[in-house]
Amino acid sequence: MKQNQKKAWLFLAPILILVTVFSIWPIIRAFIMSFKGGPIINMQYNGLANYQYIFSDPDFWHAIANTAIYAFVTVPVALIISIALAWFVFSKIKHKTFFETMFFMPYVTSTIAIGIVFRYILNGKYGLLDYLLRAIHLPAPDWLDDPSMSIISLIMFGVWASLAFNIVILMGALRNIDPNYYVLADMYGASEMEKFWRITLPQLVPTITFLLTVNLIGAFKIYTQVYALFNGAAGQANSAMTAVFYIYNKFQVVNTPGVAMAATVVLFFIILLATFIQRKITKKVNS
Known part of the structure; x- marks a missing residue:
């Protein structure tokens, strides 16, 4: 109500100040510095020199x-695997809570620590992955030191790292599906795949849309x-240079903050455009 608007703004003021100081102002500052x-x-001031560079x-x-x-491979692959694993645990496993905890552990584990483990797994000389590939007489590439394999290694790491958050969110969404849908489907003799495609997947669309957006921005x-x-x-x-690594290198190593901020602004608009297109496509598919 209108008389409560002042109180509402008063309660919102602290978080609005924090968002302005730590989110909105840095964007404006980066744009000015570019x-x-x-x-x-x-x-x-040097005009458009940084953008030209x-x-x-x-x-x-x-x-x-x-x-x-990385983004357009990792996000869909990780989401497909997450949906499959979440559906399997939800429909086939009795002790769901235990598996949810196990899936969520990588999400709360340091990325640096996980990266160290992956460096040992993917090492071309003594890595576990190459050992298994050699055991079944398959080519064992040098995942980390071969420039042509760098992005593939990064995608593998990214897919694995994305599973934890996705599965936990999807498990929560699966619990919110009305079980009466499945009871009626069983009455009409629907198979497991029919129940998944006609009941489960349509009910998961809002959650999948959310995960697509969050994962795409993160990627x-x-x-x-x-x-x-x-x-x-x-x-x-x-060979594995990414946009944010480029920004870090220009800002911290090369000491050209203006160039780094110009790259930041361009990346900001790329993310904005990619998210907008993704949401438009998702909305059209949903309709």
């Missing part, structure tokens, strides 16, 4: 291409996984 050059303590920089486009490949901002998997580098010959 038009400046020089060291961060003495930046001077990144658009003519092959490393920037390489980073954007790697990020796009475009990937940095920690690269740092952890390749021990602080971006793979051999920068």
